Amino acid sequence: VSVPASALETFGLLRPPGTILLGEGAASEVGRLAMPYGERILVVTDTHIAATEHRTRLVAALESAGARTTVLPAAVAELPLPAVETAAAEARRVNPDCIVGLGGGSCIDLAKLIALSLTVGSPLSRWYGESAVPGSVLPVIAVPTTAGTGSEITPVAVLTDPARTLKVGISSAYLVPRAAICDPLLTHGAPPTVTAYAGIDALAHAVEAYCAVRLDSWREVRERVFVGRNMFSDMFALRAVELIGGSLRKALDDDPHARSAMAVGSLCAGLAFATAGTALAHALQYPIGARTGTPHGLGVGLLLPFAMAFNATAVPRRIEAVARALGSGGSVSDAVTAVQQLASDIGIPGSLRELDISEGELPGIAEQALGIRRLIQNNPRHVGTEEATAVLTEAHKGTALALLDGDHPR
Ligand SMILES: NC(=O)c1ccc[n+]([C@@H]2O[C@H](COP(=O)([O-])OP(=O)(O)OC[C@H]3O[C@@H](n4cnc5c(N)ncnc54)[C@H](O)[C@@H]3O)[C@@H](O)[C@H]2O)c1
Ligand SMILES: [Zn+2]
Numbered sequence: 001v002s003v004p005a006s007a008l009e010t011f012g013l014l015r016p017p018g019t020i021l022l023g024e025g026a027a028s029e030v031g032r033l034a035m036p037y038g039e040r041i042l043v044v045t046d047t048h049i050a051a052t053e054h055r056t057r058l059v060a061a062l063e064s065a066g067a068r069t070t071v072l073p074a075a076v077a078e079l080p081l082p083a084v085e086t087a088a089a090e091a092r093r094v095n096p097d098c099i100v101g102l103g104g105g106s107c108i109d110l111a112k113l114i115a116l117s118l119t120v121g122s123p124l125s126r127w128y129g130e131s132a133v134p135g136s137v138l139p140v141i142a143v144p145t146t147a148g149t150g151s152e153i154t155p156v157a158v159l160t161d162p163a164r165t166l167k168v169g170i171s172s173a174y175l176v177p178r179a180a181i182c183d184p185l186l187t188h189g190a191p192p193t194v195t196a197y198a199g200i201d202a203l204a205h206a207v208e209a210y211c212a213v214r215l216d217s218w219r220e221v222r223e224r225v226f227v228g229r230n231m232f233s234d235m236f237a238l239r240a241v242e243l244i245g246g247s248l249r250k251a252l253d254d255d256p257h258a259r260s261a262m263a264v265g266s267l268c269a270g271l272a273f274a275t276a277g278t279a280l281a282h283a284l285q286y287p288i289g290a291r292t293g294t295p296h297g298l299g300v301g302l303l304l305p306f307a308m309a310f311n312a313t314a315v316p317r318r319i320e321a322v323a324r325a326l327g328s329g330g331s332v333s334d335a336v337t338a339v340q341q342l343a344s345d346i347g348i349p350g351s352l353r354e355l356d357i358s359e360g361e362l363p364g365i366a367e368q369a370l371g372i373r374r375l376i377q378n379n380p381r382h383v384g385t386e387e388a389t390a391v392l393t394e395a396h397k398g399t400a401l402a403l404l405d406g407d408h409p410r
Contacts, residue, residue, distance in 0.1 A: 002217055011214070012231035013221070013275045016153060017142075019179040022267060024260065027058055027143055027183040030100060031065020037139045037178075038097025041067045044087070044111040046075040049103040054145060054186050058102055070094045072114075075107040078167070079159040084110060084124065088117035098139045101177070104190075104198065105149030108142045109157040112175050115140050116157070124170070125161065130225045130374060133172035142177040145186040147251070147262035148198025148297060150205055150270020152180035155225055166286045166368065171225040176274070184263035192252045195262075196346040197297025199248040202266040203339070204300045206240035207308065207322055209233045209269070209276035211315045212378050226277025226378060233276035240269035241325035245338070249345055280383060281307035283375035284392065287368035292355045301348040302355075305340040306395045307379075309403035312336075314381035336400050351398030362392040 021029055034041050041062050049055055050073035062069050072094075074087035091099070091114045101111025115138040117124060127133045142152035151157070156171040190198075213228040221227045229237075243265030250258035284307070285299035292299075312319045312332040323335035326342075344350055357365070366388035370376055376383050383391075394402050 010231060013227050014232045015155065015173055015176055015275055016271060017177045017180045020153070020182065020267070021179070022182045022264065024183060024185050026181050027054070027186060028061045030058055030141065030143065030181060031062050031067060033179045033181065034062060034067060034098045034100060034141055035065050039066055039068050040095065040097045041069045041100055042091055042094050042096035042098075042114075043069055043071045043100045043102055044075065044091075044114060045071065045073050045102045045107045047073045049073070049107065049145060055102060058100070058143065062100070070096070075103060075110040077106060079106055079110055079113070081124065081159055081161045084113050084159055085117075085122065088114050088122070092118055096138065098141060100141045100143060102143045102145065104144065104146040104194065105151045108144060108149070108151040108177075109159065111140050111142065112137075112151070112157040112177070113159060113170070116170065116175065124159070127170045127172070128168045130171045131223075133170065133174045136174050140177040141179045141181065143181045143183070143186065146190055146194060146198040147187050147259070147266040148202045150202065150266060150273060152177055152182065153267065153270035154274040166290050166372070171374075173225065180267075182263055182267050184260040187259050187263055188254060188256065193347070195251050196248070196348065197295045197301070199244060199251060199262055199266070199297070200301030200304070200343055200346065200348060201297035202262075202269040203241065203244045203248070203342070204281050204304045205273040205278060206237040206244065206269040207304060207339070208278040208281060209272035210237035210241070210322065211308070211311055211318050211380050212276045212279055213380050224374075226374065227275055228378060229276045233272040236268040237272035237276070238321060238325050240265045240272060241322055243268065245326040245342065248342060252346060277374070277378045279307065279375055279379035280310065280391070283369040283372045283379075284365065284388070284395075286372055287365045288352070288355065288357065291361065291365070292357065294355060298348055301343045302350070302352070303395055305336045305343070305400040306391050306403060308332075308339060309336045309394075309400045310387070310391045311379065311381050312404055333401055333404055336404070340400055352392065352396040353398065357396065359393075359396060362389055362396060366392055
């Protein structure tokens, strides 16, 4: 059944946590949100955050509300599957009523994966991909300390499986946390590189959600977790672009105003891509991240202007709107240049060459990226082998604007 043309303008999907609490000091409300699930609360974090005042205050807030808390500082970079399984086994002994994920995307993703493991069981590989999770999982309350991943809002958790070449995602509406507590004060003090990579990732979430395909049948909408751009994602995405474009540079200097704007911007970007999904820049990052060991945000930030330039013929009005939201002109080349400048200003390399990727590796990277169908199908312009290689070739040289003039496959 096709969505009628008149309904296309009003197509929308919103699948947020039951509660989103945003504001400075909001983290002190965690007890009120967690206690209805029971008094045994497991706080999932990493060793670094566990040693900060953020953890001390959060645990104090939970305990003053009557909770019995256990802190599990088990999140590690890239979340290798064996580490996730060990953490889940420890969590099982606590038998929590609710899991609070405190930290960056790694901690929140681990909280989601533990909730999944404790409720619907192991091995986690059974749930890889989209919509494989069979039912609801233990309640997760997400409390981010970085402004970027949007994991506090999204239906996905990402991990590394040593048996797979690329990082794997588990995407399911059941993985949306029950509550997200976005307290900008928790993001103060995050190191500059963490801030830069997470922040540009959030910009990519917003831009890719805003430019994603528009599905035209309910069957497609039903079958996917990420359903392409829609009325709600459009609203959140452009606001995110404005906020992130205007504040990411200053957030690196720990400017409190900029930190708050980034926290709101990354929340909005999360709300946009939680339903719309991301696309080409994210698909290309996976194989590049696997080869170079570079962080997700670094790769996505590097690739975003190239994906935008490539997509400009498919969604010119949307790329122009991104330029305006960034406050830099109104043409597609303005948008591409502004994103490249922002990435460069915050220390993101401008070309794949700088990541020590050789030209000979590009076809292999293209093939692996094309295998991530969820992201490739969500791109507004058709991407085949030739197109992916063309985008990578320009990204290798660092010449995004070359993708705007017609000498590449259409
Ligand atoms: N689920 C999703 O929707 C989604 C989306 C994008 C990325 N991710 C995942 O998120 C992960 C990256 O998350 P991230 O960028 O938030 O960082 P992170 O969780 O990997 O943390 C990076 C480092 O920053 C430190 N840190 C975090 N907040 C801090 C603070 N306020 N002060 C001081 N130090 C702080 C951490 O302790 C850690 O050492 C990746 O594994 C990626 O795959 C998930
Ligand atoms: Zn991302």
